[in-house]
Amino acid sequence: MSLPPPPEPCPGSPAALADDAMREIFLRVPADDPKSLVRAAAVCTTWQSILSDVVFTRQYRAFHGAPPMLGFLHNTLQMNRRYEEYVVSDFVSTASFRTPACHERQHWRALDSRHGLVLFHTPSKTKRDGDFAICDLLTYDQWRIKVNDECSDIFWHDRDNEGVLWNAAVLCGKDRCDHLYCHGGPFLVALVFCDKGQTTTFASVYSSETHKWSDMISVEEPNAIKKSGHITVVGDKVYFQCERSESIVEYNIGEQELSVIHLPIEDEDLPDVELMGVHDGMLLFGTIVWPRLYLRSMEAGPNGAKGWARHRVIELRPLLPPRALFLMSVVGFAEGVGAIFLSTQDGVYTIELSSGQSKSVHSKPIFGKVMPYMSFYTRAWGRLSTSE
Template identity: 55%
Template sequence: MAMSAPPPRRGPLSVEPLFDDLMREIFLRLPPHDPRGLVRAAVGCRSWRGILSDAAFAREYRRFHRAPPMLGFFYDQFHIERRRAFDERYWLPHFVSTATFRLPAYEDRRDWRILDSRHGLVLFYTPAMDADFVVCDLVTGDELEIHPDSDCEDIMWWEDDDDNYRFENIRCNAAVLCGRDRCDHLNCHGGPFRVALLGSDEYGQIAFATVYSSETREWSDMISAENPNTISNWGHSAVVGNKVYVPCLEDDSVVEYNMGEQKLSVIDAPFEEQDQNQPYISLMGVEDGMLLFASVVNPRLYLWSMEASPRGTVGWARRSVIELEPLLPPPVLLNNSEVLAVGFAEGVGVIFLMTNDGLYTIDLNSGIPESKKVHGRQIEKVVPYMSFYTGARGQLLTLE
């Protein structure tokens, strides 16, 4: 009778794959606004570095957390240096980290101005360079210069009697956005992008628009429409699908630029008739696929949402009213001191308020709104920077 072969001897069970799977689950849950945790883990050992530098882990990490975190914000500051023969005037962009993320490269870019940021990209106005615009990816370190067409130049500057008008007096508004079709905007790094440029004629009676494509490296034909107002060069832009929105200067209206249909139209912002003291209503950005507007009537912050239907009709809804007295220090709201909404971080529900005591954030997504002072300066326009940083793409950042 044949004897069956003995079963093969099993070696000791390896726990290494199980341990790596466990660490992967732990790393997935590290907060995205704290890249320092991922970077420190990556230098812990070779196995952890392999997990964190894996593109598949990066995709899983972004899907797990869904909304890109706010890593910080930009603001511009105008400088005047007194000289014996003349005063030197220039703009400088400043980056303030709100996370364990420090940006080393843009603090000394004289005559750069921050225009917009979206989908991990930042758009600067750079008239001191050969190109008037530069688009930067802060995670990868990539920069691309954009030269405007001659038609663009007609809506870009306020001309005056000296040679500094290109540096000081930009009068257009712009938006930078991902150019991929059906993108979820969780990882737009290295992909195509577009820059929409909107401006007015010198009399503020006609609106103009054109869009630049990084794929063709060309601007579209300039389109125009009657608009009895001047497009604001200081307000925020917003993007919903294929449409770009920018505010006007003298009233609460916004201009809609449909890039797909190459069409311009004007939309009036909401107004509360029962409150005649209501100040200017500011376009903040996009929340839940709708335009978000804000105004402050001390001691309250008012928020509205706007949604446009496919037929072109517009629906307004007052989203919420937030009492500021328990959120801001008492001196900020005394003697009718001015409080303005000056920025909004899309996806994470953080709104920026300029006060006489500096810059504060209000977290709208927390169960009970929370405030935090993030800067001592009075800043009139805040441009948040939103992006994931996992180490799978880009350079190692300087951490706090």
Template identity: 55%
Template sequence: FPILTPTPDGRRAIIPISTPPPPARSAPATPMAMRPPAPVDDAMRAVFMRLPADDPRSLVFAAAVCRSWRAILSDPGFAHGYRALHGGPPMLGFLHNEYRAGNRFVPTSTFRRRASQDRPDCQVLDSRHGLVLLYAPAYDPPLEARDLVTGDWWDIDDDPKCRDIMHWPGDGPDDFFSGTGVRCNATVLCAKDRCDHLDCHGGPFLVALVGSVEEGGIALATVYSSEARQWSHMISVQSPGLLTDDGGHTAVVGDKVYVPSYECDSVVEFNIREQQLSVINVPENLGQGFLYLIGVEDGMLLFASVLKPRLYLLSMEAGPRGAAAWARRRVVELEPLLPPRALLDMSESNIWAVGFAEGVSVIFLRTPAGCYAIDLNSGRANKVGEFSIEKVMPYARFCTGGTYRLANKVHDEQGIEKVITPMAMPLSPPALVDDAMRAVFMRLPADDPRSLIRAAAVCRGWRAILSDPGFARGYRALHGAPPMLGFLHNEYRRGNRFVSTSTFRRPASHDHRDCHVLDSRHGLALLYAPGYHAPFDVCDLVTDNWREIDDDPKCHDIMHWPGDDPDDYYNGSIHCNATVFCAIDRCDHLDCHGGPFLVALVGSADEGSITLATVYSSETHQWSDMISVQTPGLQIDTGGRTAVVGNNKVYVPNYEGDSVVEYNIREQQLSVIKAPEILDQGYLDLLGVEDGMLLFASVRKPRLYLWSMEAGPGGAAAWARRRVVELEPLLPPHALLDMSSSDVWTVGFAEGVRVIFLRTPAGLYAVELNSGRANKMGEFSIEKVMPYTRFCIGGTYRLSRLFFQTRAPRYEC
């Protein structure tokens, strides 16, 4: 605005005031200073999708970080995709009843039941499809269905037509078997037709009661519907001598409920839709003793029995009018899993199955040493309780879908509620809460390196977290054994090929068609190219680091390798097998990439029955002196798999499969260990190492036998049968034809992840010992599989440049 100012002659003049110049514009923000939009919701959705299903606390904490994250986790579409990606619901814990102390929840995940839900006056009758059925005789109504995650419950009146004669656990704990009415077993189940039980929480449910009259040989049944809020008419069937087990486990297949008898010699089938009862007897020729109904697997009833130190699992598929087809599904050796005191006095049948978690394949055994949970997928056992536990009811449920509601209340180790106030942040949280993101990234699957690479390309803050050596160490320690990224194999006259089993892909520039793969171990692959001056190459497939190795000058003219002359394979003087492995002493092989390594050669001469060995060190860049031992009649298997125990003993099989050669690198000694004839398992294939012992396999009839061998001094060894795997449920029928011709054999084993590769007439199959599943991986022509296992963490900054040809926006976090 202008102002008036006096002049020298007394007049007032208008002096305009010029508008001040506008402030200089700052330079436009560079891409380095941009905020991540919203904050890269698609990337965060992909990250959250891969959080473990049995770690719901991570989802809850992430939902409490900011509004945008809460919006992602509360989206019904995210919950639907999360459940579809992870498959079966995780086991959050299990419930069991305590004498005169009500029920107890034992967590097996980060989920904790609220302390307000602990009702010592209630007994647990069943748990299934995310619901728990409770019984409190002192209340009216006495039955209650409850969702432990949301805290919702539904009261259920007992059946007025039989409430005076029904007998339940807890009615008279001091005189449990003195009732004269009907002894019942109850089952709670989802009422939705053809439901996959991934997202049926809060929907309609059914409660089925099946019991038997102690006198008269009659079985009765009725069902309660939460939609109709009433019980169906009571139905019955004549069943002479049958007494239902009111403390046994029930099973549900579709709309059919199965209840075991007290003598374990039959099961009662209750067809809810057709309102029919029938009794299925167990055939006497099974010879498995007491068969305990434990649940359902692959749509078939699963039974368990313990005979000697073995656990037998049998499947039963029910047919019309009481008919059934039985098959042995699996045999589990208990001696390697349970402590010795748990297997004492097996003749008195003091070990039996008390629970089974469907979907996750965990069976609970009651032993004199306590209650043990055996993970059939991983082959490990953990003590979860004392001997007094008589029935375990696992609780399986997803915790997604209600994350917004759950984020407001989190429970500590004692189940006490703690209110979490979500941060009042804008849509772009500053610094993206590094601690929360670190915890999220820690739980990304190790066999999905692409998720880590994409996260590192989002912004500098995330890349700094993923490139931190401390994060890499914690990530590897959390996930344990390195994941299998894929496997290598040789093709006739076409070099080597990499088959991916994860999101990792070997660049096409790494395919060297003139090279053969000799071995793969500890994140390294040993290649052989006879046409080059330095015929050996040791390669890291992830970082693309190559190291050339000259062959041993003392024997390079007489060594014979696969690929030297494929038309005249056995004309070499010495047939060799090679092994590459880490040279670091007492290494756990989680972070030894780029470190020193050894290459051991063990071979046998065609004439003279002599076995020779030498070793190359990457630190000294030279081969050791050649050593030898007299081995009459022994010929090294050049195409066989080798094994390494520690970093100083290499084991190489012979061609006949009846012995292995031990090469002690530290002491520079060779010895031969023979398989005892009493094993009577035919051809034994050396697979690798498990729990510090050599693992062997043989295929006889439609079964795969696994043996462990612990080597001692002077060629001594201790052998033990480790496991028996039934192949009929895993492989297609045409893969098991003509088993007498031995046309099924093992061609590879991935240590740590426990995957066995079988060559069959139907092709190459990968059998996962942890999950009990088999997948076809290739054709019949594959003769040797060399799995490639390695973590892809630690060099994420460099790897992100390799995975993405175009540079992603580098946002500032």
């Protein structure tokens, strides 16, 4: 039999003052250290009551602002006993966060991570279509959706390497959401694809509220979508990297419009910049010319790019150990916390744009993109306190 909840202390009493003091202390526990609050909730029913209170959890998220990074996902190729390669998505924790239930699935390829959700492509070997799986790594909720009937041939041809390239994004579907805690809310899946042999790029969006895909829209654009390219979202606009890195595709979900933004070229000596994410409300692009990281920011308006808004060069030699200064590439960006992921010969490092500090987050290089998982852990404090 469970114990009854403790009686409410009288306002102004020593017990009430102590509870208020503990609330202030709990508010200041770093958001990327959720296990500390899980353990605190297991100390006594009073602390569990404080941490499980809806008002407190809202205050905690508002106090810390952007959701913390709990880890990141990436895809690796592995080989079975018949020497056949298959994709495995892997989750790497960067905080005191337990391993999620839906990682390391064979043939599950992580595509995108945003607003507390992860989008996987889970192709079927026996059907002429593919499935998507959307996972909430905190609640372990999963949703399976079929691709648009008009798109089913994309995945079939893609397996046969016939030149159809595509990418997809997941995002919160709630109107006017602050994205501090999107768990349990509606979501959208934006799909963009094209054929290298054609000059048209297509797009469609799935809504978890209607359980339907929208009508297909298109734009005349010969640049194929980069399948492993980074994706970023500004409001209801989703941006995809093209194969030719001087272009990106903008998918305006609200207006159901598809357009192409051609990036300005100012320095022929610099290699092509890659879309990384959003920082300070602007699209962020980056590239490495040893031993420097070059960053470009751009405001994407209705008339396309009007020029770079900001330039920044980061010297990497003072930030990384000597061994990490070789075979470097930009593989990801954690929005909100402003952390750039660099894959190096010495493993994966993050560099915080605000502080300039670097941190080793993985011991091995990663070939491909890194997808940070950003979320508050507040919903699980009370639930997990009994199992920690």
